[in-house]
Amino acid sequence: MSSSPVFSRWMASQKPRANNMRDAPSFYRNLEEALDVRRKCHGLYTLFENTWTKGPTTDFCSNDSLAFGASGRLRKAFEEELARNPDVQLGSGGSRLLDGNYRYIEAVEQEIADFHGVEAALIVGSGCDGNYAILEGIPRPGDAIIYDELAHASIRDGMSRSLAGIKIPFAHNDVDAFREALISVWDSQPLIRNGQKCVLVVVESFYSMDGDASPLKELVLAAKEIFPKGNAQFVVDEAHSMGVVGERGLGYVAALGLNTEIAIKTHTFSKAFGSIGGVILGNRIVKNALVNFSRSTVFTSAPAFHQVAAIRAGYTLMPQPETEQGRDNIQHLAKRFFEKITEHPIWKEASSRNIISIPLAECWQERDLHSQLIPICTRERYGHWLAFHLDARKYSVFSVSFPIVPKGGARLRVVIHADHTEAQIDGLIAAVCEWAEEMTEIERGTGNRGKVPWAAQQVYSTD
Ligand SMILES: Cc1ncc(COP(=O)(O)O)c(C=O)c1O
Numbered sequence: 286m287s288s289s290p291v292f293s294r295w296m297a298s299q300k301p302r303a304n305n306m307r308d309a310p311s312f313y314r315n316l317e318e319a320l321d322v323r324r325k326c327h328g329l330y331t332l333f334e335n336t337w338t339k340g341p342t343t344d345f346c347s348n349d350s351l352a353f354g355a356s357g358r359l360r361k362a363f364e365e366e367l368a369r370n371p372d373v374q375l376g377s378g379g380s381r382l383l384d385g386n387y388r389y390i391e392a393v394e395q396e397i398a399d400f401h402g403v404e405a406a407l408i409v410g411s412g413c414d415g416n417y418a419i420l421e422g423i424p425r426p427g428d429a430i431i432y433d434e435l436a437h438a439s440i441r442d443g444m445s446r447s448l449a450g451i452k453i454p455f456a457h458n459d460v461d462a463f464r465e466a467l468i469s470v471w472d473s474q475p476l477i478r479n480g481q482k483c484v485l486v487v488v489e490s491f492y493s494m495d496g497d498a499s500p501l502k503e504l505v506l507a508a509k510e511i512f513p514k515g516n517a518q519f520v521v522d523e524a525h526s527m528g529v530v531g532e533r534g535l536g537y538v539a540a541l542g543l544n545t546e547i548a549i550k551t552h553t554f555s556k557a558f559g560s561i562g563g564v565i566l567g568n569r570i571v572k573n574a575l576v577n578f579s580r581s582t583v584f585t586s587a588p589a590f591h592q593v594a595a596i597r598a599g600y601t602l603m604p605q606p607e608t609e610q611g612r613d614n615i616q617h618l619a620k621r622f623f624e625k626i627t628e629h630p631i632w633k634e635a636s637s638r639n640i641i642s643i644p645l646a647e648c649w650q651e652r653d654l655h656s657q658l659i660p661i662c663t664r665e666r667y668g669h670w671l672a673f674h675l676d677a678r679k680y681s682v683f684s685v686s687f688p689i690v691p692k693g694g695a696r697l698r699v700v701i702h703a704d705h706t707e708a709q710i711d712g713l714i715a716a717v718c719e720w721a722e723e724m725t726e727i728e729r730g731t732g733n734r735g736k737v738p739w740a741a742q743q744v745y746s747t748d
Pocket residue numbers: 411412413414416437439489493522524525553554555562563
């Protein structure tokens with residue numbers, strides 16, 4: 286079997302280049318040197334040729350989890366939406382505050398707010414823009430932000446532009462650490478203690494690289510107990526739960542029945558919705574504050590008609606029976622994945638050797654809701670090798686390493702889609718375990734293998 290052109294190209298891209306650029310302008314040489322730092326540990330990200338949407342591999346990597354993109358359903362609904370609105374011009378014409386506000390976007394925002402049972406919605410260019418906007422516009426001077434340490438980069442970047450003076454991370458999903466952070470603010474900030482200033486708690490519903498869910502109910506209870514005056518409020522980023530869980534795909538907050546407890550939610554349309562954009566949900570005061578105070582909404586053009594039309598098209602698909610079945614299928618397949626992989630004969634030894642581990646597979650039976658994101662953790666260098674192996678077996682799963690995840694946190698991020706079948710899940714498990722078996726034999730020194738696994742040899746031999 287010859288190795289995949291995707292990985293051969295990736296391998297070629299990891300060769301250091303700056304050494305051959307002694308006579309080149311320093312502007313380019315310095316950039317190439319910086320890229321070489323990544324190349325030296327095979328950590329340079331390259332733009333992969335897409336083999337999963339139309340090619341020979343099964344897509345276990347994209348965020349098209351409801352298969353709106355792959356099935357063509359979104360495109361059809363989008364084209365119908367365009368046809369219904371032949372007179373709306375494409376561009377918004379300017380910033381939302383000036384000449385970029387138009388009737389269509391306002392109508393869609395109201396529909397979205399009604400769908401989610403909130404007062405107001407603000408459509409923004411992307412989920413990242415949504416997080417920037419909230420963190421730039423909502424905290425006032427003297428407020429504090431408490432956030433989960435694994436919060437998305439856009440939350441961190443947004444915080445760096447925020448007016449809040451105090452920003453405290455708490456250990457990931459750790460309710461005790463969260464309580465400690467709240468108590469430290471209570472102890473040190475008299476204006477927050479007496480209810481004049483506020484605490485903004487920022488968490489995600491499903492964490493994008495870990496696939497686990499926030500213990501939101503417990504966090505809300507702790508915040509209410511420590512700040513009974515109601516001046517601790519929550520922002521929940523529902524990027525990965527939107528569309529996937531909850532009645533009509535309303536998301537995690539709704540699935541937990543916490544709608545009235547959460548001041549602000551961000552949803553992205555780039556994941557399960559299969560398009561692009563974001564929406565911030567809250568009340569009218571929140572929307573007004575965002576429009577006035579967030580530099581990332583003030584100094585950019587309003588989302589264009591075609592973007593908003595695709596969002597509206599996505600919402601028409603949300604309550605359809607096919608989408609409901611897809612949501613159920615994701616839950617079913619996630620359980621099947623955990624059950625079958627942990628029953629595999631190699632699982633115990635491979636996981637005790639840390640060749641593979643799946644934190645979400647621990648006590649999976651105790652969870653009511655599963656996310657579509659299942660990270661398979663492995664050793665730092667092994668991540669690429671497992672990805673090569675899966676690609677050779679025609680499964681596309683990306684390996685992620687630093688700086689997307691912390692150093693030492695290499696993993697493959699499996700994304701289950703609504704249109705996957707049991708056979709595809711079983712095939713993926715078989716391929717993962719085939720590789721784990723090979724690695725176990727290599728580590729044990731049994732069998733007739735070299736030190737480098739078969740699929741990696743294929744890729745390296747084309748180098
Ligand atoms: C938790 C979280 N928030 C926000 C975003 C950004 O979304 P978008 O791609 O719409 O900018 C992502 C995407 O990776 C995410 O995982």
